[in-house]
Amino acid sequence: MSEFTIMDLRRPPLGRRLRLGVVGGGRGGLVGQWHASGVRLSNHWEIVAGALSSRPDNAALSATDWIIPPERSYTDWAEMARVEAAREDGVEAVFVCTPNFTHHDISAAFLKAGIAVICDKPMTRTVEEAHSLAGIAAETGTPLFVTYPYMHHAMARQAAEMVATGAIGKIRQIRAEYLQDWATGPADPESSGQAWRQDPAKVGRTAAVADIGTHAFHALEYMSGLRADALRADFHTCGAPKGGLEDTAFISLKMQDDVPAHLHISQAAPGQHCGLRVQIWGDEGGIYWDQEHPELLRHAPLGQPERHLVRGQAGSMGNGASWLSHLPPGHSEALPDAWSNLYAEMGFALASHLIGTTLPEGLIQTWDVSEGVRGVVFSDRCADSHEAGGIWLQI
Amino acid sequence: MSEFTIMDLRRPPLGRRLRLGVVGGGRGGLVGQWHASGVRLSNHWEIVAGALSSRPDNAALSATDWIIPPERSYTDWAEMARVEAAREDGVEAVFVCTPNFTHHDISAAFLKAGIAVICDKPMTRTVEEAHSLAGIAAETGTPLFVTYPYMHHAMARQAAEMVATGAIGKIRQIRAEYLQDWATGPADPESSGQAWRQDPAKVGRTAAVADIGTHAFHALEYMSGLRADALRADFHTCGAPKGGLEDTAFISLKMQDDVPAHLHISQAAPGQHCGLRVQIWGDEGGIYWDQEHPELLRHAPLGQPERHLVRGQAGSMGNGASWLSHLPPGHSEALPDAWSNLYAEMGFALASHLIGTTLPEGLIQTWDVSEGVRGVVFSDRCADSHEAGGIWLQI
Amino acid sequence: MSEFTIMDLRRPPLGRRLRLGVVGGGRGGLVGQWHASGVRLSNHWEIVAGALSSRPDNAALSATDWIIPPERSYTDWAEMARVEAAREDGVEAVFVCTPNFTHHDISAAFLKAGIAVICDKPMTRTVEEAHSLAGIAAETGTPLFVTYPYMHHAMARQAAEMVATGAIGKIRQIRAEYLQDWATGPADPESSGQAWRQDPAKVGRTAAVADIGTHAFHALEYMSGLRADALRADFHTCGAPKGGLEDTAFISLKMQDDVPAHLHISQAAPGQHCGLRVQIWGDEGGIYWDQEHPELLRHAPLGQPERHLVRGQAGSMGNGASWLSHLPPGHSEALPDAWSNLYAEMGFALASHLIGTTLPEGLIQTWDVSEGVRGVVFSDRCADSHEAGGIWLQI
């Protein structure tokens, strides 16, 4: 039994941050930023080294973005594994956010150097690589993590808990979808991520299915608590041609206990952004979750009005989900993003003050002291007006 | 003219993080966590010192949560201001997230010590204090910031930009509301924040109006670009009694150019969580934004179908708002929260591995390597099934 | 005590339809069509006479639309009152859907002739006229009805019942709105209804307030079960000028028991169509109804997830509301409109068949027998495919 409870996850158990390295994540990449947002917000980790790019100029530039000291900014991940493993204060883990086809070799190198690996999904390009990597992790005893972040929204976990504890009775059918539209037209040459995702030489046999189908499949199994036994797939290219690769798939699943499920995957569905949605029906109710509105869980007990559960609301959160909910209901999980924007602006303003430069054009100083005064005056005039019987007053 | 453009806000301009202190934020407080989320996610700041609580035991415990070294954990903010100002590596700024009635004295002390202050809203309890603090900031030349984070959502700024550039024509009427329900019943004795917010001795003349009305008033002025000239207010106590303080207000406003506006504030409206909503109508269109769905901006040009602008969508973002948008559309601003939960769990798991303990009960290892293998197998079987003409295959 | 129960309202109690006349409703008018839809759908009435227009050509043309025999199509409502009152089979009631300023004289004439009157709202132009008409009804003993149809949606009544029986506890605050946008620009010369609605000579002292404010005020009182004791109003012209008349009003209300309420009325709010919405908060919950989504009632018991009640769902309908719900949940109240369109098309097709003409261009024969065959074939092929193990079959 652990000495910790689940609520202890809110604080680093060692009283310090773990030392983390990055492989990939140079300027132009997106996925590295998403990992970084979790790293920083969690306060469990400190990024101290990185092989951000194999191009020296991009690696150097990116290292200043990430505030990684030059001596720990590498252009060769193999060298990084070797050097960091040898340092007293070397990284304890790396996260790997390079294109999928490179995951196996990079991860293997770090695992063999005794450095834990956090690998973006899909874990590898082929099944052989996947088993190989799992084998290396087992042999070395070094932790290997694979990241499916969507299921770490509080209400996705809440859904799983409710399903597991009978809120919808026995599961009878499931439908999931992950729909995007970025691959409807030809690949955007400005995008670092679109070209390789549609290149058979790089992604192997599947494009959309590996890229987002794996998320939907994971979500479907996670939220239902059921494993798929068999599948049947039809692939289509509904957007611009992709060298024979699919951008769309209709997949039938037979889950445990003969529960039927259907999965619709597309990256060529105009108007769809990141439409990961899971719907599960049992014999006593239904439940519905949509990644684009992650704070909301719709629960329809059979014969009763549908209930809209909002993250954080008293009485609506299970034990396992509660630690994931950091904010009161209505203060959305998106709030840290707004605060981050504000702190970036204030940081910039203070830095400008310290070095004596002016602020960029177009920046509005919503934090200005005059706004602060105005708020206090507003409250005060409201009280004056009310006390005088609801009369008009100048502000 | 600045040497920077607005997109440079994404990176710390000094090539290092600014040193930040915290006043308030001890265990049990909420607002400090919100500031911290912005601090960490922005990557512009490093928290290195704090007067987290006046109670020594809570201060010490909280310092380990924030990973602040014991020698820079204070119980007396006045001492903190003195000591940090004297240190070579002292904090360059503090954020103040104590109850409102203490803002003036704390902020004044740090400003006088030459340390920049980031003060939560409302800036002070009384108008006199507000003017006093603004005066101190002016005299000392030390930056003073007041935080209204909601307007730092990308689509709130987008709304302001669209209104300013004529998307709805000339503004003709405005309605805003900020509705919550936590003050419907008596104050929750478990909550550190509810009691003082309803205590006339602590908050002064207004409760809900100062607490959330100032947010709505700021949003209304910010998004419309119009200043209020006059107001008329009616206060009510719709929830449990609060020593004569209001929990609800209906406020009429006369904006510049005689534009009428109405503001509804309540903390006793059951079913409402953080319902900050602003609606602006001009002679050529209307626009609507809701803090609980911050990614969406509804824009109705007169006589045309309503358009649903989603953050990050190509062609829908103005210049000033674009730097605030870090993720593709559909990958909601809430995603960092999910990644943070995942990184906390993986950090915890790695720490447990390092010290040889087990994981807390109830923690599901979604990151397990077997899940990674499963995803790759899933993609592969899909390709097999498709190539065989859409046949059922075991997984 | 009545010999009838409320469910008996579904059938005409006399075993026949009541004879009904129409005043107003000539081609070009809208309101007459709305009355007619209720008349026909209810099956309680038969329209047999009308003074549809004072212009003989329009009266004659309109009479064929309404299938009124020429001898009972009048151009003078006074003559109609006289003649119909004298007929053995004369109308037992008329509905009056002329512009508001004519309501008093027309209604008075029919009441005095002993014919019941169904008068569209607002009942009259002035308070004096209203009292005069009420007096005539009382003196003559002839029934006078005034129509506020929105409150006859099943879920509006359901809301009133739930509020009355304590679903939200004691009422503490209310907000209502009725927002449209047709009066944002100048009056459309094509519209028969826009010009007189904005002409002070015709509507008197108020335009939007009389036209739609009365609906919102009625809804607010009806759904809350509380009467307003006092009001305070600010008028504005937010759209094109209207000879001094308001198109927008912000109205504060003091309801019984000192419950505060606020009403926002506008016909110049771009993007708003018929946004009649009522929100009521008590000390134990809140309730919300929107005329544009009349099938849905949102109910938030304090501290519990919001419940979405859908018309007709088992267990969600009160006694008084249940007779108003004619269709299973999900088969929306709008379904009769679709059926009506279908029956009009089939009627037209059969008539064309009988007189040997062709169908109008653009009409798609969804009812064609080939579609019927196709549906049966579809079902059959599905069964074939399933029985063969889920194989592809031609249709």
Next chain:
Amino acid sequence: MSEFTIMDLRRPPLGRRLRLGVVGGGRGGLVGQWHASGVRLSNHWEIVAGALSSRPDNAALSATDWIIPPERSYTDWAEMARVEAAREDGVEAVFVCTPNFTHHDISAAFLKAGIAVICDKPMTRTVEEAHSLAGIAAETGTPLFVTYPYMHHAMARQAAEMVATGAIGKIRQIRAEYLQDWATGPADPESSGQAWRQDPAKVGRTAAVADIGTHAFHALEYMSGLRADALRADFHTCGAPKGGLEDTAFISLKMQDDVPAHLHISQAAPGQHCGLRVQIWGDEGGIYWDQEHPELLRHAPLGQPERHLVRGQAGSMGNGASWLSHLPPGHSEALPDAWSNLYAEMGFALASHLIGTTLPEGLIQTWDVSEGVRGVVFSDRCADSHEAGGIWLQI
């Protein structure tokens, strides 16, 4: 070429109503009421005869409900066909709303008697019957109609028109669903429709697929304008056992031009009422329609904000759809239902007045003249308050 335009469909072209009979529709049945609502609201038809039930007592009782004279109320549909065909004023058409397995024989009898038939879907139980009936219609030259009412909502037709005229480019994929929950548990013994719908002896090889799958299939073909070439079906029983019949089906379709489509049908999906939804994606946009919100059409042009088209809005309606739209936008298609409820209440009140009885308990007289006066007083007091500068006034 027709002498009529499509807008002429709003009026009966013969200047009279067509004489219509009913087969089925006795007390307890639902579908007959839906047909009747269209019959009445369209004003193209008059119901004059019926074989409402084979049980004499129910037939007689039901005839009074429908206001059918006793001499034209039959208990035997074969007799009705014979007698009505012989009458000078006999019915020109009948609608058949009996259980599906009886459709063939009843329809055949009336067709052979020279009476047009309006047959509810599915047209027949078997493919053989369908072809037989189509053959009889062809031989006799008597019109035979099959009813799919959902596609007669204005915005369903609008969707079809927009797709046909290129609003989403070339169609690339389609998904449709029709989900209900009434068959989750065992058949409700109170319901006249549930038992036979799940009885293999009555419905044949398919239950849900024939009952609602045919609707979804029709909608999918109608809105896309594409025909299905092949299908593959998997049947499941997700709710209570039904003698081997399916209540759920997952159906893959190959449409013309190799466009893939998927159809999900279920009557055992808790929380779903009448969820008929169609989503079509082309290479330039997507379009989405939901029967439960029939007034709204969502259209996402690729790379632009999603547009919410509302029925009746200027500039948003195509030619073929415009005649189907009878009400301004926001005045929902559901409004006739509310007006019908109101007219039923007023009809009841007038009838009670005529025969001197009291109203049923629980009936609220919203139409009372005092409400009419109150509305006029309200408007007047608003004007008084405004003119006095926005002061409080008693009502």
